[in-house]
Amino acid sequence: xxxxxxxxxxxxxxxxAVQNLRIGLxxxxxxxxxxxxxxxxKPGEVVGLVGESxxxxxxxxxxxxxxxxxxxxxxxxxxLFEDKDVLGLPWQQVRQLRGEEIAYVPQDPAAALNPSxxxxxxxxxxxxxxxxxxxxxxxxGARDGLAEVGLxxxxxxxxxxxxxxxGGQVQRxxxxxxxxxxxxxxxxxxxxxxxxxxxxxxxxxxxxxxxRSHGVAALYVTHxxxxxSNIADRVAVMYAGQIAExxxxxxxxxxxxxxxxxxxxxxxxxxxxxxxxxxxxxxxxAPGARPDGCRFHDRCSYAIDECSAGVPELREVxxxxxxxxxxxxxxxxxxxxxxxxxDSDPNQHREPILTLGDLKVFYGHTEVVHGVSFEVGKxxxxxLVGESxxxxxxxxxxxxxxxxxxxxxITFEGNELGKGSRSRSASDRKRVQYIFQNPYLSLNPxxxxxQIVRRPMELFGLASGKEATDRVVAxxxxxxxxxxxxxxxxxxxxxxxxxxVAIARALAAxxxxxxxxxxxxxxxxxxxxxIVALLEDLRQTRGISMLFVTHxxxxxxxxxxxxQILNAGNVVESGFVxxxxxxxxxxxTQRLLANSPRID
Amino acid sequence: xxxxxxxxxxEEVAPPSGRHGAAAxxxxxxxxxxxxxxxxxxxxxxxxxxxxxxxxxxxAILGRDYLADKARxxxxxxxxxxDEPLVTRYLHWLGGLFTxxxxxxxxxxxxxxxxxxxxxxNTLVLVLxxxxxxIPVAFGIAMLSANYRRRRPDTVIQTILLTLAGLxxxxxxxxxxxxxxxxxxxxxxxxxxxxxxxxxxxxPKAMVLPVATLVLAVAPxxxxxxxxxxxxVLDSDYVELARLKGIPERVVMRKHALLNAxxxxxxxxxxxxxxxxxxxxxxxxxxxxxxVGFQLVDxxxxxDVSMVQALSMIIAAIYVLxxxxxxxxxxxxxxxxxxxxxx
Numbered sequence: 014x015x016x017x018x019x020x021x022x023x024x025x026x027x028x029x030a031v032q033n034l035r036i037g038l039x040x041x042x043x044x045x046x047x048x049x050x051x052x053x054x055k056p057g058e059v060v061g062l063v064g065e066s067x068x069x070x071x072x073x074x075x076x077x078x079x080x081x082x083x084x085x086x087x088x089x090x091x092x093l094f095e096d097k098d099v100l101g102l103p104w105q106q107v108r109q110l111r112g113e114e115i116a117y118v119p120q121d122p123a124a125a126l127n128p129s130x131x132x133x134x135x136x137x138x139x140x141x142x143x144x145x146x147x148x149x150x151x152x153x154g155a156r157d158g159l160a161e162v163g164l165x166x167x168x169x170x171x172x173x174x175x176x177x178x179x180g181g182q183v184q185r186x187x188x189x190x191x192x193x194x195x196x197x198x199x200x201x202x203x204x205x206x207x208x209x210x211x212x213x214x215x216x217x218x219x220x221x222x223x224x225r226s227h228g229v230a231a232l233y234v235t236h237x238x239x240x241x242s243n244i245a246d247r248v249a250v251m252y253a254g255q256i257a258e259x260x261x262x263x264x265x266x267x268x269x270x271x272x273x274x275x276x277x278x279x280x281x282x283x284x285x286x287x288x289x290x291x292x293x294x295x296x297x298x299a300p301g302a303r304p305d306g307c308r309f310h311d312r313c314s315y316a317i318d319e320c321s322a323g324v325p326e327l328r329e330v331x332x333x334x335x336x337x338x339x340x341x342x343x344x345x346x347x348x349x350x351x352x353x354x355x356d357s358d359p360n361q362h363r364e365p366i367l368t369l370g371d372l373k374v375f376y377g378h379t380e381v382v383h384g385v386s387f388e389v390g391k392x393x394x395x396x397l398v399g400e401s402x403x404x405x406x407x408x409x410x411x412x413x414x415x416x417x418x419x420x421x422x423i424t425f426e427g428n429e430l431g432k433g434s435r436s437r438s439a440s441d442r443k444r445v446q447y448i449f450q451n452p453y454l455s456l457n458p459x460x461x462x463x464q465i466v467r468r469p470m471e472l473f474g475l476a477s478g479k480e481a482t483d484r485v486v487a488x489x490x491x492x493x494x495x496x497x498x499x500x501x502x503x504x505x506x507x508x509x510x511x512x513x514v515a516i517a518r519a520l521a522a523x524x525x526x527x528x529x530x531x532x533x534x535x536x537x538x539x540x541x542x543x544i545v546a547l548l549e550d551l552r553q554t555r556g557i558s559m560l561f562v563t564h565x566x567x568x569x570x571x572x573x574x575x576x577q578i579l580n581a582g583n584v585v586e587s588g589f590v591x592x593x594x595x596x597x598x599x600x601x602t603q604r605l606l607a608n609s610p611r612i613d
Numbered sequence: 614x615x616x617x618x619x620x621x622x623x624e625e626v627a628p629p630s631g632r633h634g635a636a637a638x639x640x641x642x643x644x645x646x647x648x649x650x651x652x653x654x655x656x657x658x659x660x661x662x663x664x665x666x667x668x669x670x671x672x673a674i675l676g677r678d679y680l681a682d683k684a685r686x687x688x689x690x691x692x693x694x695x696d697e698p699l700v701t702r703y704l705h706w707l708g709g710l711f712t713x714x715x716x717x718x719x720x721x722x723x724x725x726x727x728x729x730x731x732x733x734x735n736t737l738v739l740v741l742x743x744x745x746x747x748i749p750v751a752f753g754i755a756m757l758s759a760n761y762r763r764r765r766p767d768t769v770i771q772t773i774l775l776t777l778a779g780l781x782x783x784x785x786x787x788x789x790x791x792x793x794x795x796x797x798x799x800x801x802x803x804x805x806x807x808x809x810x811x812x813x814x815x816x817p818k819a820m821v822l823p824v825a826t827l828v829l830a831v832a833p834x835x836x837x838x839x840x841x842x843x844x845x846v847l848d849s850d851y852v853e854l855a856r857l858k859g860i861p862e863r864v865v866m867r868k869h870a871l872l873n874a875x876x877x878x879x880x881x882x883x884x885x886x887x888x889x890x891x892x893x894x895x896x897x898x899x900x901x902x903x904x905v906g907f908q909l910v911d912x913x914x915x916x917d918v919s920m921v922q923a924l925s926m927i928i929a930a931i932y933v934l935x936x937x938x939x940x941x942x943x944x945x946x947x948x949x950x951x952x953x954x955x956x
Contacts, residue, residue: 111859124850
């Protein structure tokens with residue numbers, strides 16, 4: 014094995030190294046997007062670059078190809094590839110390197126392939142333009158590449174357009190396309206975002222095999238620590254434009270040393286054990302608004318005065334393990350099981366509040382949900398889990414009165430609920446509140462936060478005038494937002510803050526049941542942690558029941574007490590979270606669990 | 614385990630079915646044609662009712678002679694079938710449209726079809742030549758502009774386009790005449806002189822100024838729409854991927870960007886061409902070009918009801934036809950829409 018690997022590596026070249034990279038904004042000189050980035054990628058190695066939104070991880074990724082988005086420019090630094098500085102080369106030569114030597118796999122699978130060029134043509138486009146090989150050899154290369162990523166490679170498939178493929182297929186086409194010119198360096202920018210866990214597992218496995226067998230040095234950019242822990246050899250954690258911690262995977266997940274890395278790991282749910290998730294207070298600062306000194310000090314629980322004095326160096330605390338923290342020796346050890354709590358008790362008394370009986374849902378004449386029955390108890394969280402197309406959101410929309418084409422019964426405290434929200438009584442509408450997946454779309458951009466949260470109170474006649482304003486302040490306080498946001502419009506808030514406003518709006522109606530449709534999937538993990546903590550608090554203090562729709566099984570373990578596993582419109586397995594996740598009976602559940610990325 | 618997963622993934626999307634493709638296209642096309650015919654029928658009702666409800670045409674034609682010349686009034690009334698009810702007259706006229714009988718011109722007492730035939734052809738040629746010149750020019754300018762987005766050349770181009778779009782076409786026409794045929798140079802004829810039985814394009818030089826005026830009047834709109842679509846497409850992920858893949862910029866622009874920016878351009882071109890067919894009265898009058906618009910104004914002035922009806926229907930037909938072609942082209946150029954029909 015070692016012999017073939019070393020011969021592969023000789024063929025593959027020397028990898029790529031980033032030195033002292035700084036990227037700034039053209040419009041605001043002196044403001045950096047990323048600063049002081051040093052990173053080495055060895056052949057056959059997958060390096061994970063992790064960070065939350067706004068950390069500059071994608072900017073670093075595309076800088077490897079000598080590319081910045083409009084508005085940003087590379088101020089200093091080198092990207093050394095085979096003794097050449099990519100950033101110093103004339104643009105013709107940079108373009109020559111792109112694709113052939115350094116390839117890129119894009120983020121959003123659906124948007125990244127040209128919608129009007131057939132995929133067979135797109136795959137070979139670069140080779141055709143560079144005149145590499147003959148038409149027959151290029152076609153054969155495309156077919157081999159597709160076979161390598163587990164896709165069909167007949168003429169019919171090559172003639173398809175990207176919209177005729179599923180998300181996972183498009184992503185694997187993008188992988189095949191990147192690998193075809195046999196590049197030596199690969200930059201993957203969150204290539205599995207938005208894919209189902211089984212598809213994600215397959216794409217990751219394919220990618221890892223290809224990188225190692227072709228001796229490619231890969232940079233895997235992502236916000237998902239769990240994914241990184243499954244595929245990366247080394248991990249770099251980025252915060253606010255700098256690398257906070259860099260080390261081998263086992264070290265980063267076993268002995269994380271930077272307070273930010275630890276806080277991130279604390280906010281991730283585990284598959285094997287329920288946890289009290291925590292968020293990181295404050296929000297990730299944007300370029301230009303980053304604090305002096307250590308950029309994390311204003312959110313760090315270990316910070317002392319010196320932390321704000323000067324920018325800490327990235328220092329080596331152990332072989333290959335670098336940390337940008339002056340207190341790394343003093344903050345003690347970290348334990349992965351910190352924050353674990355007992356799973357919810359299966360034997361506790363349940364009092365059903367919502368009952369679904371033989372629910373069948375239709376879109377036109379197509380039946381998409383085939384007779385689903387379950388109960389939600391008072392102050393209980395029931396999770397609906399499944400992959401895309403399993404019907405989990407459809408069911409939640411029926412409960413919320415947003416979808417009318419269904420048969421069967423939905424009973425809420427003994428009353429049959431009407432099909433659509435229009436046919437429900439005001440009290441039913443008030444007591445069942447819906448929170449949407451995307452907080453960027455669910456808040457009216459023209460209203461102030463106060464108007465948004467007041468609206469349900471006025472609608473249901475709960476409060477008005479001064480009293481309503483006071484209650485808005487109290488609700489915002491409950492979701493950890495200060496009264497300063499009252500006059501803001503939603504556009505001034507971050508994604509996590511918007512989702513808190515959406516939760517406050519739902520709470521304003523004093524509901525007994527919250528329908529939460531993937532409410533954390535558009536958010537960073539640290540924000541997800543604090544939202545989950547907030548929901549758990551609401552459940553305990555106000556006795557609110559929740560129907561929690563998600564595709565994230567690890568999250569289910571931490572938030573729900575019962576779970577319904579859905580596949581193609583059927584409940585395949587249901588029961589207490591502990592039972593289902595520790596002793597899954599169905600093959601489908603086992604497969605979901607096996608493919609879910611995990612850090613524990 | 615991977616094998617299990619792979620087979621599952623293959624079943625995610627059913628392959629597009631090719632068997633029913635042709636039949637699906639035929640039925641889609643038949644539906645579109647049906648809609649076009651329906652539109653024309655509604656237009657015909659509006660045109661007929663509007664032209665009939667403008668008061669007694671005989672009175673309008675004869676003016677002061679209406680009361681004096683009773684015999685002429687009676688003759689006109691029967692020629693126009695005014696003694697019959699409106700519905701009967703409409704149906705009679707509609708039947709005539711289908712058989713190619715467009716009625717008789719009141720002013721010249723000759724068949725309408727004979728009078729307008731050559732003018733319709735003249736207008737179509739003018740519009741077609743203008744389109745052939747305008748489309749590449751507009752797209753070229755749009756691509757140039759998008760390439761230099763928000764830098765000096767783009768700003769200059771956009772300012773010029775906006776100025777042109779803001780000028781009425783007769784101002785542009787007068788300026789062109791002043792520069793090229795009267796005041797400054799004497800290169801091109803200012804008016805179109807057509808010998809009897811001849812065509813305007815017998816003298817190609819005389820076509821230059823009318824075509825130039827129309828191109829200058831229409832190209833700015835098309836160019837601005839295509840530019841803004843191009844800018845949107847250039848910001849898309851797939852264009853970024855093409856650049857990161859190492860595709861040269863001109864190929865990115867031509868193949869990756871333009872192909873996806875064509876559809877809004879086609880729609881606006883269709884609207885503009887249809888407008889040209891009926892609304893170029895000013896330009897045709899200015900250059901004395903024997904086209905449809907020119908004739909329509911003339912007929913309205915002469916209270917020539919049959920001519921107005923026939924010309925209105927022809928203009929409406931051109932509108933419907935051009936937009937139908939644009940819709941078909943848009944569908945053909947959008948793979949998602951195209952495959953949705955054939956599967």
